[in-house]
Amino acid sequence: MRVVMFGYQTWGHRTLRALLESRHEVVLVVTHPSSDHVYEKIWDDSVAELAEKHGVPVLLRNRPDDRELLDRLAEAAPDIIVANNWRTWLPPEIFDLPPHGTLNVHDSLLPSYAGFSPLIWALINGEREVGVTAHRMDAELDAGDIVLQRAVPVGPADTATDLFHRTVDLIEPIVTEALDRIESGTAEWSRQDRSKASFFHKRSLVDSRIDWNWPAEDLERLVRAQCDPYPNAFTYHRGERLRIVSAGLSEANYGGTPGRIFIREGDGIVIVAGERARAGRSRGLLVKRVRTEDGTEHAATDYFRTMGGYLTATGPGVS
Template sequence: MRVVMFGYQTWGHKTLEALIGSDHEVALVVTHPVSEQRYESIWADSVEDLARSNGIDVELAQRPTPELIARVKLAEPDIIVANNWRTWLPRELFDLPPHGTLNLHDSLLPRYTGFSPVIWSMISGASETGLTAHRMDDDLDTGDVLVQKSVPIGPTDTATELVGATIDLIPEVLLDALGQIESGTATWTPQNLEERTFFHKRSERDSLIDWTWPAEDLDRFVRALSDPYPNAYTFVRGQRLRITKARVSRGIYGGTPGRIFIKEADGMVIVAGPNAHRGQNHGLVLERVRTDDDVEHNALDFFPHGGGYLTDGADRAPEDLVAR
């Protein structure tokens, strides 16, 4: 089939790479200009460079314009393929080819519609993530599903590992879907939108640790914000501190959430969880932390003893005078 591809970053790069290696013809590639925005500088393999190095026409655009729509019409695609295109496409465009537009979304739709789906799936405690090929329609990620592949979320996985795993699914899912469409064997399954969950774009505020969360949730939170993503962070003595490695404590610890408490094995226990004063929760054991000068520390070097509190930065906690 003759394909026009809309895509950006590593997701778009992997999609174009799969198309180039297939029997399909890529007539035009549409991608966004390079951005300095923090999240867009992560997983930043260039779709533009890959297309140009393979002699494929490229259009750079932030959003569809009448001129861009006219350019796509001239390419006469049988289908549009989209992956990580960051702005809304109008019906005039996504319904233009005979087979419409096939969109790839890195979750198991209808769950985790929207932004940063792998990160949000980890934070919320999902047991799996994956990749969905679906037909684009007027709403975000709501069209009929053609192919889905899942990836389990393990107890020590990081978002970085899982994003890599879902990116690796792109060739299989894409070429399976295109093969079914081309052969006329595609069976489209409407999504049950009553099961839809829709997550917003992430910002720096979304990486701030809330010590009233259970330690099990905080452990996932830290792993969901693994390098190169902006890490989970807290404040100590008014200074920001990023948490790069942590685990759930073996012991049960009580008191006030955020209390820097006591050494356990190779880390420092932070009291955590709802109703921590009842003494029924595990703590979060910090193992590695990073200061804002980008120096990483063993937690026990940074916290040689217990005492004091980790906070949300909204206040400036007084010096801890309690006997340690």
């Protein structure tokens, strides 16, 4: 089949690589220009460079809404469009253009976690598995019929980086198998149960800010979800931003006011957490390693030399 690919970052790069290694012909690639957005500088393998290396024409676009793009798509005459990590809405005149429509590849187990940063949100929420879905694009975000879906388990110590590597490795076999099914006419499409759908927004730095009213279990997952190379979960100590690099759960229950720097336990420092912490029946967040604004990393037991005081959600001039 003749294929046009829309995609960006490592997800799009892996998709294009699968297409180039398949028996299908990639006739055009559309990708976004390089971005300074903090989350778009992570996993930023270049789709454009891979396409150019293989002699495939490339168009750079922030949005797919200009006449030249539509004309180039018509000239390319694709049998199918394959999209992965295209960051804006595609209009019907694009996704319905080819005879086989547009196959979108999304890194969640749809219908859950449609939208942005699904792995991070899923880890924060304590999901037991994540995965990748190939579905037919329609006018609603990540809502089209599913042709193929694969899941991987989430372990108790997994970070977002672990889950990224585990799911990104699913992209190439899923793309290849889905296209083979579509080309051969053996594809079986399943409608999504929209009552189970959930939609998530693009993450920004403020979404990494720690709310000490969250239960410690949720905060421990937030720290793992915001591991390097993602912007770390952060709080404020004595007016300065402090990044939490690694953490666990305290063994004992600790009561008091959320955010209180309480006590040393093992290799970490316990911070009181949870809106019901006053009852003394909740575990605290055991902070193990922190990073200051100058980039210096410390063991929490070295950084917090005395107990007492509070970690807060805001610093001077921060809202």
